[in-house]
Amino acid sequence: MASAVLYGPLFLQLPADLVLYLCREHLRPASAAALSLTCKSLFVLVFAGTRPGFNGGTQRRDLQLLLEKDLGHAPLPRRRVLLGSGFSIGYRSVRLAMNRHFLGAPNGLPLRYFDVQGISLGPLRWFEKWSARILQGELFLSARRTMCGSAWTDEALRAALDHEGPRYDICGHVSMSGPWSISNVTALHSAAVSASTSARAPVVLVPCRDLVEACGRCLTDYTTTVERRVRPVQGGGVDGRQTMEYWFITITSFHRLGSGRSPWDAKWQAFGGRPSISTIRLRRDMETHPPGAVKAAWDEGEQAAVSGHRRSHSSPTWRAC
Structure with missing residues (x-):
């Protein structure tokens, strides 16, 4: 020195x-x-x-x-919106979050800025809860979406999933259901329901638990749980029943957005880049990133965080000499 x-x-x-x-x-x-x-x-x-x-x-x-220079107290820049969702994100947010990781505070943005909760647009009210982690030197996002169908008849719920309201995206390529997306959540799509429907017992939704699927274009995995729940009815329902059944849907998505070092990074371009000839041609490499790989990386990071938290809060063990 x-x-x-x-x-x-x-x-x-x-x-x-x-x-x-x-x-x-x-x-x-x-x-x-x-x-x-x-x-x-x-x-x-x-x-x-x-x-x-x-x-x-x-x-x-x-x-x-x-040559960039950013401040820790800088407001969030303009972001790109996922259709129908209350969450939006742009490349600048990804880069600033990774700057905090690489350069330390006060550079960039802390991950708590991605802890967003909200309700989706449209007739079906999906409750969203987002969070972020940095794993393997890259930014990961996760969103848990839940929808309670207690206020809907089975027929109205099926119609809302198929046709009514704006498109509701998991990513830019996968939507909950309906005809206006590249791909749909399999468990919610009408084709899956038709395969399980008989003339005597029509099916509105197909129950499933933690069904793992993946987007074929960007690094997004998602799990779907469709279940029939029961809740008590105070004073009895219209037909005198003390309980009512309803559909409850949970979809948890996992997104890998890259290191944020360049807006032309293929991982970011596939997820949130502006539509262009180059981004339309992007396809997920299923050998390098097979279905479930993004979810597995998130789960490993969550387990490591829990283990580290337990070790940091464990009390020392004293032994007599």
């Missing part, structure tokens, strides 16, 4: 040809330009008599990302 104070940064004490070799052979142009901007001496050495050259707009955008 004393030598750095007396003679300048240690990096600049290297031979000039070695500094040039490292910058030109081992750094991308954007990284070399960003490094040269840390001090005047280094800029003069690396770009003596020249200007940083970039081939195309991609390298310029990479340099802009490297």
Whole structure:
């Protein structure tokens, strides 16, 4: 440390040809330009008599990302909305959250900003609860959605799932049901119901528990539980019954959004990038990320967090000598 104070940064004490070799052979142009901007001496050495050259707009955008500076108290930037949902997110939110992870406070945003609760739009009132974790150096989100059908007749609930109201998305490619999405939640789709319906006993929904499915385009897994519940009726119902049955649906989704280092990262582009020719062609690599892999990573992180919490709160054990 004393030598750095007396003679300048240690990096600049290297031979000039070695500094040039490292910058030109081992750094991308954007990284070399960003490094040269840390001090005047280094800029003069690396770009003596020249200007940083970039081939195309991609390298310029990479340099802009490297030169960013954000404040811990900065408000959340504008975000992209999931259709029908009360939750929205944009690339800037992902990057700022990962900045807090990589750079520490007060940089970026803490994960508590993603702890959002709300009720969906449309006739079916889905209660949402979102949370976030950083696992394997990347941002993960999870949402638990529940819908109580006690106020609906079976026929009205089926019609609402199929046709009524705005589309309600799990991600940009999977929706609860209805005809206007790339894919649907299998347990809620009318095709699954038709396969279980007979002439004598029509079926509105197919009961299931923790059915695991995956989006074929982005890194989203989701589990579905459809169950029939019973609750007491005060004073008896219209037909004199003391209890009533109703449908209760729980869908928990898990999303892997990437490290947030570039808005062109395929993981982020697949989930929340603007629709374009490049994003439409994105497909999930089922060999690298098979169905259930995102959920498994989340579950492992949750178990590790619980174990760490228990260890930190465990009392020491004393033994007599």
